[in-house]
Amino acid sequence: MEAHHINAITSAATTIVKQHLGIEAAVSKPFVSGKQFMSSDISVVMGVNGTLEGQIICTMKRETACSIVGSMMGGLEINELDEMGWSAVQEFGNWTAGKAASELSNVKETIDISPPVINEGQSTFRMEKTFLTFPLESDIGEIYIHVSVTPAKS
Template identity: 30%
Template sequence: MSTTISENDVLDSALSAVATVIPLSMRPHHKPLLVHGSYVQASMGVLIAVIGELQGRLVLDASAATFSDVAEAMYGVTLEAEMLESFVGEIGNMVAGNAVSTLSNLGITVNISPPTVLVGETKIAGFQRGVHLPLELSNSGEMNVVWMTDERK
């Protein structure tokens, strides 16, 4: 592989994908934060594994109310319970798919796993390092975008 992959490339592709998929205005709450050892998502989220020239995990997490607001903005309906969980998985799939497309345009070949929906407080560990960027969604709360880099084996 001749392309150098940076965490900024991954985070930029994920942020671009979030902005493409979610029809709400958003802005970073503050600068990206480094994550070491583990990350705890507090309410609801989705994890997508990335494999190929790049190894890691993309996590989107927010409150159930924020995800419900996103569903309402996208489809005009309020979702709850299992339907909301299914929606969260699909949002993860759409964001990861868009991010992979952007990375592909940079010459980086990767694939993604099916989404894993996380409900309730969940500690995610076993990664080398991570970058966490909280986004403020207009009138809908905060969504966290987290990229976790796996060590090459």
């Protein structure tokens, strides 16, 4: 993965949290997760296709997901995710991936994002390619952005 691809994706995530949720966020020290990693309570999984291909997976604790949903609903206190809450978590993934696609277009990459899939419960994700993980620190908790994208094979 090239630095300008990573910068575009992490910029997209912090922008979404700040602009759409009104919450300050910053990327802390990234690390290599390797070809597998253990997720948090809730994961939003999105496939990437186009000039780049791979996966973007956002993972978070349940409390963080509830805070995201509450912020999306105007500051409501959410303690449990219902169907509307799950839909909002998916939409958060859509926002993040859509903004990443926009940011990547600035560095001459064109990608399509698959509809997000939600995984509930801790899981081990495995892939042939290496994941880099970017912890996004915020007042509502950490969101881990796991990225594995490479140039598409022609």
